[in-house]
Amino acid sequence: MTPAAQQLRILLDGTEQVLPHDEFERKVTAAARGERPPLRAKFGVDPTSADLHLGHAVVLRKLRAFQRLGHTAVLIIGGFTAQVGDPSGRSATRPRLTRAEVDANAATYLAQVRKILLDDPLEVTNNADWLEPMGMADVLRLTARMTVAQMLERADFAARYEQRRPIAVSEFLYPLLQGEDSVAVRSDVELGGTDQTFNLLVGRDLQAAAGQDPQCVLTMPLLEGTDGSAKMSKTYGNAIGVDDAPAEMFGKVMSLPDPLMVKYFRLVTDLPPEQVDAIAAGLADGSLHPGQTKRRLAREIVALYASPEAATAAEARFDTQFVDRSVPDDVAVFDLGDTDPWFLPSLLRASRLCASGAEARRMIAQRAVRLDGKVLDDEELALPRAALRGRVLQVGRRRFARLG
């Protein structure tokens, strides 16, 4: 096994907090020396939406680091907890999902997780397996372990209580359920984002109460989304999905605010820490061009989740579409059918370049509609089919249809 010092360097890199630090070092050292079995590193995800994004990837990649060193990744799909709703970082009660929605999400989730985690050593479990059968007596035993005052110390609850916003009692249950998961899988360390700190620590208490050696807690920084401020989340619409099409992924990375570049290099690419430091320095002293550097970031990320070839292609496509402002070559074809002539707003709607005729009219008025690059700004325009066939209709810079 890899020596303890080297393991610690790898495992601690990029982390926000490790609690308790010395305890973690002891566990890793003992495992490295073969004095105890490899660590069981737990990570739980609630399948609240079907797609994994780069924010999840930050923690999953750390989990993979554990795997690479021979430790076991214990991935918990929150089939039950997703129905409760994690209050972490929330200013409002989360909408609860039905069992069916959760199951559907969980399936696609796992497929995406495999893009990041190694197949072995890996355990995947669903917390519905042990949480669902719990009876009222179990629930009472669990809830007795924590006081209301402790719950209200959490920043998110405190803020909501202060502002007289609703807090559902079930939300109090969430951290306890997550902690119960730790007991169920006998984890040695649990990973999560910094907003998970409270929940992660609850696991320690519950494990101790159950007579287990309590887990250590390792948190990773939260990754901001494409808007540059809010934590990446699908509900905020600022997420870069692990399964996004390469061109989409490339473009989203390019739209990141410049100051976020270094953080992304550090947390979501495979570049070694020294290289990231060099990039940070280069950007700071002006020796590295921000535009070129962001391109590199986008290439690295696309290469990681799609392939290096896809990254090259995505960059080329980006250049034709946004730098040269010309038409990409993989535009979907819209069948003109029998209609002749086509009324421009109808055509825009039928080809789904615009959501409604009214939107089409607005786009036309704003000079956003082009046919083979030539602006069409007449709302009443009727176009004979012969004049349309084979040409490319475009709305704004990102929506295209080849007319056939």
Place this chain on the structure above:
RNA sequence: GGUGGGAUACCCGAGUGGCCAAAGGGGGCGGACUGUAAUUCCGCUGGCUCUGCCUACGAAGGUUCGAAUCCUUCUCCCACCA
């Protein structure tokens, strides 16, 4: 159990009889600019067979020439006191 507050467009939120498809902000979209799907600036932001019509202010009914605004009933939500 009691008291009070509330439900408005994608979200937050103003509006208390006609000037309301409804202020303002956010988000989104578009245009200019740019290394960029960054920043900044400007504009747009219910739908349709579009100088008009339809739908919309929790639901249903009512008053009125006219209702997001008034009345009745209902549904749902929240806070506070106990």
